Amino acid sequence: MGQIVISKRGKDVGRAYVIAGFFDGNRLALADARRFNVSCPKSKNPRHVQATSRFVDAKMIAAIEKGRDIDHGEFWRFLTTPEESV
Numbered sequence: 001m002g003q004i005v006i007s008k009r010g011k012d013v014g015r016a017y018v019i020a021g022f023f024d025g026n027r028l029a030l031a032d033a034r035r036f037n038v039s040c041p042k043s044k045n046p047r048h049v050q051a052t053s054r055f056v057d058a059k060m061i062a063a064i065e066k067g068r069d070i071d072h073g074e075f076w077r078f079l080t081t082p083e084e085s086v
Contacts, residue, residue: 002061004079005030009048016079017042017049018056020064031064033075038064 005028007015017030020041028049029041036042055061056078060070 001064002055004052004054004056005049006052007044007048008050010044012042017044018060018064018070018075031070033070033072037069038067039069 001019001021003019005017005019007013007017015032017032017036019028020031020038021029023029023043026046027043028046030044030049031037031041056064056075060075060078063070
């Protein structure tokens, strides 16, 4: 949980998500803090996403594990921060 992934297939190609958990079988539960959040995540096949080397910070991971929704502004601020300064 907490890894940033990029969609490779579907209507959302190129959109960034954070892995918020897993559904039954082999489906990922993805959140983008806008349309899909931890309380109502998007289901996606793991073969249809590209993993990145980035993870959200410990504060966001703790919120995800507790089932609390991610703040949209904080999530996008994290995504737009250059990787070197994270």
